């Protein structure tokens with residue numbers, strides 16, 4: 001077998017940022033937005049709302065504890081950025097297939113604030129007749145009235161993170177909603193958004209046994225939720241806080257990387273007995289389609305593009321990845337002063353993107369590679385994986401074998417271009433060194449994880465600069 005059973009970090013976008021690319025990033029993004037898309041494809045928008053009531057110990061995303069005033073100022077800044085982006089020549093040609101309001105905790109916004117944002121989107125952007133508008137919630141901060149209001153405003157799908165139902169593990173990760181609040185939130189979501197509600201769960205949490213994992217899945221499928229997204233824990237895209245608590249023995253150590261992959265594989269096979277599987281992570285009672293923004297666009301073909309709205313949000317255009325400034329106060333200030341929100345950019349035509357994410361989706365139409373004249377470039381690698389029994393191909397559709405499903409993580413690395421592999425290896429080494437984490441053994445290394453260690457590095461993967469100053473005072 002040529003592919004080792006290791007766990008790469010899960011939460012990456014492709015292509016990666018090349019921090020050696022020095023430029024006026026705002027001008028680079030502007031140049032792309034002034035020109036039309038090269039090829040037709042799906043179009044999406046990601047809106048980031050960074051506010052949370054409390055901060056979970058493992059969470060790598062850009063989040064802060066806010067006040068009502070700060071949230072209102074931020075919403076006004078989002079409105080300004082939306083109006084600004086709507087005028088760009090490239091965007092004027094788009095019809096949006098999906099909008100994703102993520103965070104953070106977007107349900108900390110009032111119904112009136114969400115209505116304002118969605119009204120602007122409807123007024124200034126062209127939306128597909130069936131445009132999915134997904135919104136992330138948080139169990140302890142929603143009510144039926146609020147959910148009905150979000151629906152009335154145009155939200156079509158809701159999702160929230162449970163991660164685990166295990167009380168002890170919840171406590172160790174500072175997952176603050178009670179099990180009663182989770183039950184009640186699931187019942188509300190199922191009632192107000194039938195067949196369009198989802199919870200996220202994580203496998204391989206610190207101290208989680210196989211029995212705990214099976215119990216979590218049982219609890220999820222009997223909870224009344226209609227669909228479930230399940231992910232292996234990512235110990236590279238996490239917080240220095242969690243690594244430090246491993247080092248100090250305050251939190252039980254997680255499984256090793258190979259054990260984690262085995263555990264996730266068992267979880268998937270267990271789930272498949274009860275619910276239908278749409279892709280590596282998504283399962284549902286009635287074959288409900290998973291989030292289009294994530295699985296059709298972020299993990300989809302090179303042709304599919306999305307724009308970034310909000311602090312720390314990522315955008316991906318054909319040939320360019322970019323990120324907004326990962327600082328809420330600076331984001332608001334820049335928009336008030338009519339300045340660009342762009343923080344980073346890297347030009348790179350990732351024609352292989354759909355292939356890279358194929359192991360996350362489980363099936364891939366090779367005509368996507370043909371479309372970019374890239375099949376010849378990858379034919380030898382694909383043949384080798386087929387000979388190794390990891391993939392099969394029928395009428396141009398490549399699927400994973402059970403052995404390929406077990407190794408889906410490292411399989412993605414097989415499809416990185418040489419250029420992107422170099423960037424990935426650099427990020428991987430620097431993040432594990434600065435975080436103080438040995439990826440192979442899943443153990444802390446000597447020394448202390450710097451509280452600032454993810455600052456300049458996480459921007460290259462998915463989580464932007466964490467505001468650890470505020471996080472550490474609130475957890």
Ligand code: SF4
Nearest residue numbers: 052055056059103104
């Ligand atoms: S996981 Fe916790 S900290 Fe992270 S965005 Fe969700 S609620 Fe906020």
